[in-house]
Structure formats: structure tokens, C-alpha cells
Amino acid sequence: MPEPQRAPAAAQAPPRLRNALSAVLLVLACLLLPLGAVASWAAHGLTDTGRYVRAMAPLSADPDVRLAVADALGDGVLRETAHDLDTGSLRGAIAPFVHDAARSFTRTETFRAAWDATNRTVHDAVVRALRDDSAHGAPVTVDPAPVLARVKQQLADDHVPFAHRIPVTHTRIALLPAEEADRLRKGYHVLETAALWLPLAAAVLAAAGIALAACRRRAVTALGLGTALGGALLVLAVAAGRRLTLADLPDPLHRPAAGAVYDALTATLRTVSWLLCAVGLAVALGAWLTGRYGARRAARRAARGSAAPAADPAPRPMRGRV
Template sequence: MSEHDRAPGAGKAPPRSRNALSAVLLVLACLLVPAGALASWAAHGLTDTGRYVRTMAPLADDPDVRIAIADAVGDGVLREAGRRADSGPRPAAIEPFVHDAARSFTRTETCRTAWDAANRAFHEAVLRALRDEGTRGAPVTVDPAPVIARVKRQLSDDHVPFAHRIPVTHTRIPVLPADDTDRLRKGYHVLDTAAFWLPLAAAVLAVAGITVTACRRRALTALGLGTALGGALLVLAVAIGRRLTLADLPDALHRPAAGAVYDALTATLRTVSWLLCVLGLAVAAGAWVTGRFGPRLAARRRARGSAVPGADPVPEPTRARA
């Protein structure tokens, strides 16, 4: 092991004990790296309303999401019409017209605007419930009146029978039960704290592990490989989470739409995971190459410097005889 591989003061303590302590610190750092990335993504990436709306906006053009929107809008319109209508045909008689109009509505610019507005309202309502302790024990609700008004206008423009009779009232529809809201609130506060401390603790442990080791290049190699492994495990966790999330959905017909939403929300997390893999492998490869070929290159430079031929001695000037 060359002098450059050793940490300063390596002789003050037995190398074996220093390496053991370094290994423990580096293992903890590698464990905290993916956990910190996950906490930062959940606490910051999902709590920005503008970013959330921009992430969800392209899904308005996804075919599976369009089908889910059309079914939800059509069923909601039929349910309200059947509950409030006091005369005329039964809702089943106009069901094909309503669903056709809803599918047509999903291909319009109005639907994209309504999609963005609904996502913004939903996200703001959830954030308000997570951050406001005064809403403890209350469900998260949204007002669907703006979306229903847009659908009613589109149905009227398409000359759907009885479209003008669809009521547009301001109601509060629960989108998240109170029990789930309370659990999410506790998890949000934990993630908000962990998003700051976990990356900081991982950096401190990594620096400490490299400092106390008797061989820094070996420690850098281990840290790089551990970081790459943590990124790979995070990629695997995202894939398993997707499978479990879709498996728990009661409506199997809309699982493709839910999968598209899941993929859009976790795109940043997957990118960070792959960056951890690439960065970790690059650090490990750099440390290994430097440790393997660095001493040889340094020896060659020293050999070249010592092998430079000296110049011929300059003859001393002789004094001319008188």
C-alpha cells in the first residue's frame, strides 16, 4: 500500500480497528443514501403543487387515463341525473349518449383544462389537510362543481338530450377518508424531518468513514459500490411498490390508468435512483483505476526525471600567458 493510499495519522491506531470503524460508518452511509433520496422525493417532490400539476398534465392525453376519466365523468353525471330527475326517461335510456359525450369530452382542450384544475384542487386540499393540525379527524374533500359545469356545457354543445337538466351544485366530495388523512399527516411530518437529516447524516458518515480508514482508495471503492447498490435497491423498491399498488386497486379495468399515474409521479425518483447507480459505479471505478495504475505512473515519472542526461561540463577559461 503506497503512501498516498494511507490516511493521515494512520499509524496512531491499529489499521484493523480503523478499517473496521470505517466499514461500519460506510455501511450506515450507504444505507442512508437511498432512504434520504426517498424521503426527499416524498417530502419535496410531491408537495409542490405547481410541479405536481405539471407532472400530471401530460396524462390528459394518455388513452388509459382518458378512458378512466370518461367512465368517472359519465357515471357521475348519470348518478346525479338519476337522483335528482323528477320526470322523464330513466338514466339508463341516455347512458350511451352520456358516455359517448364524456369520451368525446376527454379529447378536447376543455378536458385538459379541467384535468389541470381538478389536480390542482385535489393537491391543494390534501396539502392543506396534511399541514393543518386543525383538520385532524376530518376527511379531505373537493368541490366538483367546476368540472361538472364544463361537462354540462360540452354535453349541451353536443346536443345530448336532457343535458341542460344536469344540476351543478357546490358540494364537498370526500376523496380521502379521515383515518387515511391522519396516517398520512403523521407520515408527512416524519418525511419532512427525514428529508433534511438523512442526506446530511449520510454525507457526514461517508466523510468520517473515509477519514478514519487506513486506505482511502479502498474506502472510496466500497462507498461507490455501496451507493450503486443502494440505487439499485431503490429502483427495485419502486418497481415492487408499483406492483403492490396496482394489485390493491379494486377496479381492475382502470389499473393501466393508475399505472400511468404511478409512473409519472415516480419518474423523478427513478431518475435519481439510476443516477445513484451510475455515480456510485463511476466513483468505484475511478478509485480502483487510480489505485491500480497511479503508483506505476508515478514511478515512471520519477524514473524519467532521474534518467535525463546531464549536460557536458563547460571548460573553464584559461588565462593567456603573458
């Protein structure tokens, strides 16, 4: 009598083990998928100069960004002319006019052209420094002369007085110190590796988890729900990153401009996050509907098969002729 009791337990052990291993693989795949999306966005999305410039171009018309740039330009002009002003009262008297001129400049087409040119020059310099391993120990610098020459030409074409007298000198402006540039270079190489292997590992783990599952349709449903959950968590992470980034800024007046820049840079990542949610829910819903339709179809076939023998009429006994 003990043998019949052991046989069912031995028969049920392998499916349980397979389901447990499949669940572990699917959970790992669902965790690696959003991480791979972040790594791909950081390694390929942020380092594409053309995409970066197109993402930042609409910000030249943002009121908060223009106000922040105008304040920075006005303060820079006042610092450069501080040695020409004898008293602080004179500087305080001309400061409103300088800031008004800077705000007027940010509403011109010349400012938009300068904005795009500056973003392209700065981004290209940073990306080249991150990809160049021979630049170890060197700061990231940029030459503003090409941008100044373009602005000067645009002002001259607009017949702005004394535009031809704007000096265009070649100098190097430090963007990142050497220590920070080396640290970012190492992080960039790590992101490049993660952007290549994390999505591939997630795909392999997902395929293995589905193959090992005793019920593959349930495994596909679980994978879809896990993918949607990972996309939702990524949406929350982007929102939390925005809140933390703006909270760390020392100047609360420039937080709206920083928020606009953050939103422009993370627009692709937010799109990918919502896409993961939509695709995951669609896959889970499709697997669930397919399972229900298959179960109903099997039940109908079973019902037809059981009713077929009962439908055959019993043979009537032969009556002989009298």
C-alpha cells in the same frame, strides 16, 4: 525472542480496527442515501402542487386514463339521473349514448383544462390539510364550484348548446376521512424530518468512513460501489411497488390507467435512482483508475531511483607518466 513476534501484531491491530469501523460507517451511509432520496421525494416532490400538476398534465392524453375517466363520468351521470328513469330497460338503452358522450368529452380541450384544474384543486386541498396541525380530527374536503365554473365557461366559449344552464353550486366533497387524514399528517411530519436528516447523516457517515480508512482510495471506491448498489436497489423497489400497487386494485380494467399515474408520480424518483447508480459507478471508476495510475507512477519512480547509482561509471585509475 518473543518480543519481535509481538511487535508486528501490535502494529497491525490499529489499521484492522480502523478498516472495520470505516466499513461499518460506509455501509450505513450507503443504506441511508437511498432512504433519504425516498423521503425527500415524498416530502418535497409529491407535495409541490405545481410539479404535481405538470407531472399529471400529460395523462389527460393517455388513452387508458381517458377511458377510466369516461367510465367514471358516464356512471356518475347515470346515477344522478336514475330517479328520472322509470324502468331499467330505459336506463340500459341510454347508457351507451352517455358513455359515448363521455368518451367524446375526454378528447376535447375542455377536458384537459378541467383535468389540470381538478388536479390542482385536489392536491392543494390535501397538502394544506397535511401541513395544518389545527385540522386534527377534520376530514379533507374540496369545493368543485371553481372547476365547474371553468368548465362551464370553456363550453360556453366553444358554443356548446345549453352550456349556460349548467348549475354551479358550492358544496363540499370529502376526499379523506378524518382518521386517514390524521394518519397521513403524522406520516408527512415524519417524512419531513427524515428528508432533512437522512441525507445529512449519510454525508457525515461517508466522510467519517473515508477519514478513518487506512487506504482512503479504497474507501472512496467502496463508497461509490455502495452508492451504485443502493441506486439499483431503489430502482427495483420502485418497480416492485408498481407491481404491488396494481395487483391490489379490485378492477383490472383500470390497472393501465393506475399504472400511468404511478409512472408519472415516480418519474423523479426513478431519475434520482439512476443518477445514484451513474454517480456511484463514476466515483468508483475514477478512484480505481487514479489508484492504478498512482501505483504505476510510483513504480516508475522507484525504478529510476534504483537505476541511478548503477548508471554512474566507476572512476578509472590514474596512470602516471613514464
